[in-house]
Amino acid sequence: MSGQADPRKEEPGIDCSGRRVLFLQGPLSPLFRLTGNHLGKLGCQVFRINFCAGDWLHWHGAGCTSFKGAPQDWPDFIEAFLSTHEITDLVLHGDQRLYHRIAIEKALPLGIQIAVTELGALRPGWMTLERNGLSTLSRFPQEPDAVRTVAGKAGDVSLEPRFPSSFWLQTAPDVVYNLTNVFLKPLYPNYVRHTIYPPIEEYLRGAARLLREKKRNAKAERDLRALRNTGASYFVLPIQLEGDFQLRRHSPYESFSQVLDIVFRSFAETAPDGAHLVLKSHPLDVGFENWSEVSNALARQHGLSDRMHYLDGGGLSKPLEAAAGLVTLNSTAGLEALQAQVPVKPLVPAHYDIEGLTHQGDLAGFWNDPQRPDPSLLSAYIRALAATTQIRGSIHNREGVSVAARNIADRIAKRELNPLGAFVEPPPRLEKARKLGVPL
Template sequence: MQARGGAPCVLFLQGPPSGFARALGAELRRRGCRVLRVNLCAGDRIFWPGPEVRSYRGSLAAWQGWLDRLMAAEGVTDLLYFGDQQPYHRAARPLAEARGIRILAYEYGYLRPDWIVAEPGGQSAFSRLCTDPERLRAAAQGLADPDLTQRYPLDARREARGDVIYHLANYLLAPLYPRFRRDRVFNPVLEYLSYLPRHVRARRGAGEARDLAARLAAGGGPVFLALLQMQNDYQIRANSPYRDQRRYLAELTASFAAHAPPDAHLVVKLHPHDNGLTPWRRCLAGLRRQHGLAGRLHLLDGGRIEDWARRARGVITINSTAGLTALRCGCPVLARGVAIYDLPGLTHQAGLDRFWCAPEGPDPARLRDFLRVLAHHLHVRGGFYGGPGQAAAIGALADRIVAAAPLPPVFDPAPPRLARARALGVPMDA
C-alpha cells in the first residue's frame, strides 16, 4: 500500500500499560514515518495523549467499519498492536491483511525474561512460524546461539503500577468511553485487592516449596510437574480448549491416576501472579479424593521452574512459555493447548496417557535450531517499562519497521497451527 505523502504511515492500536508505545512512535517519527494512534479507553488515553491520536468511542460491532475507513483515508502501511487476541486487534487483523498492510503483533517474549516477541500478525495459534523441522534447521544455519543470560533488569514495581493505573482508569472512568469492551475476566478492584493476601503468603509459599522438594527427593518416585497459568490470560482464553483450568486439572489427574506408576507424584504449580480468586487448594483436595491420590497430588506455590524441571520426569502445560524453559533444561514437555514450541522432536507427541511412563524428551539439535530461529526472527531484546531495556527494544523494533524487509522463508503465508487449534476445540471466533 502507498502511504499518503510517500512516507510510511504506522498505526498503533493498544499497547502495554506504559509509555513504551508512545516512545516507539516518537522514534518512528524521528526516522521519517507518519504515526497515528487509536485510543479505545481511558487507560489508553493516559499513556498516549497527543495530536496524533484518534479516539474511538463506538461499539465493537461498528469498530471494523470505522477502522477500515481510517486506514484508507490515512494510507496506513503498518499496523502495530500489543496482544494479538484483544478483541479489537482480532477484528483489525483481517482488515489490514486485505489491504496489504504490514502487521506486527508484539508481546512479552516466548523467551524470558528480557525479550519481546514481534511477529507478523499474531502469536501462538496465529503465529506464521513454520512447523517443518527441516525448514527450521535450514533457517538456523549460520545463526548464532542466543545469549539467554538476562541483560536488562525488570522493574516489577513500575510494571505493576502501570497495570493498576491502566485497568482502574478503565473501570473508574468508563463513562469517557462507554462502549469500550473490557477484556478482564475479574473485576479489577476485586482482583487487585486479592493480591494483598497473596503477597503475605509469598514467603510461606517459598518455604513450603523447599519442604515439598525435600520430601519428594527422599521418597525417590518420579515427579511430574503440571503448570497453571493465569485464568484471564489470552493464552488460556483464546489459544486453548480450556476456558477454566479446572477442566485441565480434571483431565490430568484422571489420566495420572489410571496410567502413572504407583510411586509417581503429580505437583501442580500455581502461576507466580495467580490472584487467588480460584480456590485451587479446594479443587485439588476434591480431585485427590475422587481419584485416590492421597499423598501423591500436591500443590506448589513457589519455587523456580528451572529447579523443578531439572528434577522432574516431565512437565505438563497448556501453552505456557515456562514449557520452553523446561525444554531448555532437557525435561520432557507435554503441551495441551496451542504452543509455538509444540513440535515433533521438541515436545512429547504420543498423548497424555503415555506421558506418565514414556515421556519423550527434546532432541538437542532441534531445540538448538528452534531457539536460534526464535531469537533471531521473532524477538527483540529489551522490555516495556523504562530504562536501557526499553531503549534497546525501541531501537530494534524501529529498525525492523523502517526496513520493511520481506518476511524470511521460515514464515508461512498463513498460520500453520490453526488446523490444530480447531481440532483441539479452541474458540477461533471468540
C-alpha cells in the same frame, strides 16, 4: 544480534516516506509511544487509536484518535479508518483482544503489514514481535528441518541475560492504568476491557497474597523437598491464569479446571503407580480461584490424594530439577522446561511443539515413556526464535523499554518481521489446533 539498539541518530538508509503506521493498544508502558516517535523520525506518518483513559494517559496528542463507540461499532470504524488514512502498517500488543482481532481481520485483505508484540518467549530481556499473529496463529515454521535452516541463516545469537525486571515497573503501571480506567470510565463509557477480573478487587487480593509470599514460598520448598526425599518420580503441571488468552482463545477449554480434570483422569488411569503429580501455581495468580481446593477435590475424585502435590509458591526451576516431565496447556513454562532438558507434553499446539522437541504421543505415553528434547534441535530453535520473532528489550526495565522501542521500530521500518525465512503461510499450527476445537 548484540541486543543493543544501533547508536545512530536515525538510520539514513531507511526510506519510510509514504508509510502510514497505526498503533492500537500496547503494553502498559511507554513502549508504543517511543516506538512511534522513532518511526516518525524515520519518515513514517504515525497514528494511534485510544479506547480508554488509560490508553490516553500513555499516548495522546498529534495523530491520536479516541474510539468511544460501542463494540459493535468498531468493525465499521476501523475499516473506514484503515481506508481513509491509507494505513500501511498496523501495530498492536496481543492479537486476541476484541478490538485487535477485528482490526487484524480488516487489515489482512488490504495487504497491511501487521506487527504483533507480546512479552518475550525468552524472557526476561526480550519482547516478541511477529507478523500477523501469535501462538497457534504464528507463522514461525514447525518442521524441524525448516527450523534448522532458519537457525543456520541466523548464525550465532547472543542469549546473554539483560534488562532484569523491576517489580515496580511490573506493578505500578498496571495499577495506574486500570485505576485511571475505573475512575474516568465516564469518558469512555463503552470500553470493554480484555481482562476478566475487577481491577480494584484484583489489586486487594494481590496485596494480600504478597504479604503471605514468604510463608507460601517456604511451604512450597518444604513440600517439594519432602517429595524429592522419597525418591518418587514426579511430573509438573503449571497452572495458567483464567484470563490468559492461551486458555480463552488458543485452547478448546473454558476454564483451567477442565484441563486439571483431563490431566488427573489420564494420570489416574495410565501413569505408573509410583509416579506423582506436582501442580505449580502461577506467580501472578491473586487467588480468585482456589486451585488448592479444586485440585484436592479432583485428586479425591480420581484417587490421587496421596500422589498429588500443590505448590503455591516458589519458582519453577526447583521443581524442574528432578522432574520426569512437564505437562502444560500452552505456556512459556514449557520452553523453560525444554531448556532444562525436561520432557514436555503440551495439550494444544504450542509454538515450541515441534517433533524432536516435545513428546508427540498422547498423555498415556508421556507418563510412561516421555520423549526428551533433542539438544541440537533445541539449540537451533532458540537461535532461530531469537533472531526472528524476538527482539532485545523489556517493558519491565527502564533501559530495556528504550532499547525495545528502537529495535521494534527498526524491524517495522525495514519490513523485517519474521525474517530469514521464518514466515510460513498458512499458520502451520492452526489446522491441528482447530481439530482439537480451538475457536480460531
